[in-house]
Amino acid sequence: xxxxxxxxxxxxxxxxxxxxxxxxxxxxxxxxxxxxxxxxxxxxxxxxxxxxxxxxxxxxxxxxxxxxxxxxxxxxxxxxxxxxxxxxxxxxxxxxxxxxxxxxxxxxxxxxxxxxxxxxxxxxxxxxxxxxxxxxxxxxxxxxxxxxxxxxxxxxxxxxxxxxxxxxxxxxxxxxxxxxxxxxxxxxxxxxxxxxxxxxxxxxxxxxxxxxxxxxxxxxxxxxxxxxxxxxxxxxxxxxxxxxxxxxxxxxxxxxxxxxxxxxxxxxxxxxxxxxxxxxxxxxxxx
Ligand SMILES: Cc1cc2nc3c(=O)[nH]c(=O)nc-3n(C[C@H](O)[C@H](O)[C@H](O)COP(=O)(O)OP(=O)(O)OC[C@H]3O[C@@H](n4cnc5c(N)ncnc54)[C@H](O)[C@@H]3O)c2cc1C
Numbered sequence: 001x002x003x004x005x006x007x008x009x010x011x012x013x014x015x016x017x018x019x020x021x022x023x024x025x026x027x028x029x030x031x032x033x034x035x036x037x038x039x040x041x042x043x044x045x046x047x048x049x050x051x052x053x054x055x056x057x058x059x060x061x062x063x064x065x066x067x068x069x070x071x072x073x074x075x076x077x078x079x080x081x082x083x084x085x086x087x088x089x090x091x092x093x094x095x096x097x098x099x100x101x102x103x104x105x106x107x108x109x110x111x112x113x114x115x116x117x118x119x120x121x122x123x124x125x126x127x128x129x130x131x132x133x134x135x136x137x138x139x140x141x142x143x144x145x146x147x148x149x150x151x152x153x154x155x156x157x158x159x160x161x162x163x164x165x166x167x168x169x170x171x172x173x174x175x176x177x178x179x180x181x182x183x184x185x186x187x188x189x190x191x192x193x194x195x196x197x198x199x200x201x202x203x204x205x206x207x208x209x210x211x212x213x214x215x216x217x218x219x220x221x222x223x224x225x226x227x228x229x230x231x232x233x234x235x236x237x238x239x240x241x242x243x244x245x246x247x248x249x250x251x252x253x254x255x256x257x258x259x260x261x262x263x264x265x266x267x268x269x270x271x272x273x274x275x276x277x278x279x280x281x282x283x284x285x286x287x
Pocket of ligand 1: 030045109223264265
């Protein structure tokens with residue numbers, strides 16, 4: 001049986017799961033917490049309700065319908081994607097790796113970038129959002145990762161293969177991460193990032209600083225563009241580019257909902273989830 005992974009249990013992911021499960025496909029939905037919709041107290045602009053309905057109720061009803069059709073829901077954060085030699089997509093959590101025939105990114109709108117002075121100005125000039133893409137440029141040199149969760153550690157472990165020292169900068173956020181091998185944890189609040197010659201200076205609130213070759217941003221959980229980037233899909237700003245059938249251009253990888261930009265509404269997420277599922281079904285029947 002073909003296996004599809006849907007990353008995200010919002011309206012886009014759940015909508016796609018209904019079509020896929022009804023086509024006899026093994027569907028797993030993994031999500032790292034609430035859908036944006038669960039924050040909405042009252043929805044009055046979605047089809048089919050005579051009275052306002054809460055976002056939570058829409059999600060719960062959506063999930064229970066999908067479960068009835070055999071869709072499996074799991075909690076977890078996907079931190080990396082990779083295509084193996086047999087063209088399967090490997091999906092990684094911090095502790096596990098699984099293979100799928102197709103993956104749908106339904107991860108919602110991209111998290112905000114950390115609000116750190118100098119960050120925007122250094123993007124592409126030593127500040128990167130993708131270890132796999134840019135580690136090469138800092139081979140043999142110290143680097144830093146901004147973040148405090150599993151995604152930050154995942155990026156740090158990758159960078160530690162080619163950098164003598166990786167410092168995870170939590171920017172004073174709570175963390176359960178601990179130092180290991182050549183990975184350090186620094187919990188100081190960051191005041192500013194600057195470029196000095198070939199180095200990036202990370203200046204802390206207490207006036208101290210460290211010097212690194214590159215800074216990798218991995219704050220919060222891995223977002224759609226972080227994951228799309230790993231497989232080489234096109235991104236534009238904070239959104240994943242797709243064709244009208246929600247195909248990213250990377251075989252087996254699709255995206256739907258807020259992560260593709262445009263109208264950030266339930267009706268559009270539900271439509272795109274359905275469109276992606278129809279395209280995935282066609283792809284799996286051909287391959
Ligand atoms: C307060 C508020 C009110 C709103 N009111 C309305 C309204 O009245 N009408 C309307 O149409 N729309 C409304 N919206 C917008 C609507 O909620 C979104 O358009 C819709 O939820 C988008 O669906 P989605 O499936 O694309 O993403 P989301 O619903 O955001 O779901 C994304 C999912 O991806 C998961 N995820 C992200 N990254 C990862 C990862 N790396 N690993 C695993 N899981 C991951 C998240 O945990 C989440 O489950 C509102 C939104 C908010 C915040």
